[in-house]
Amino acid sequence: MLLKHALPAVVVLALSTTPAAALEQNCRFIQAKPDREACYKRQEEELATKRKPAPAADESKTLETMRQLRQDDDAVYRSINNICRGC
Secondary structure, three states: OHHHHHHHHHHHHHHHOOOHHHHHHHHHOOOOHHHHHHHHHHHHHHHHHHOOOOOOOOHHHHHHHHHHHHHHHHHHHHHHHOOOOOO
């Protein structure tokens, strides 16, 4: 019973995931040169947006965060130091 429903789901999943190479091959078969070039241009734009690097973190903000973490750590260490062990 489970296999009866799982097989179609696996087939749909396999067909819905197409690799990037398959998308590139679609442009090759377009006969009209302007349409084919437009297809390639769209693909280049899509790949460029996917490969866009993450924005660099602001260094001053990172330093401020590190300072705040250091202050918090120092406060915790001071409070732990005041605990009486074995009284």
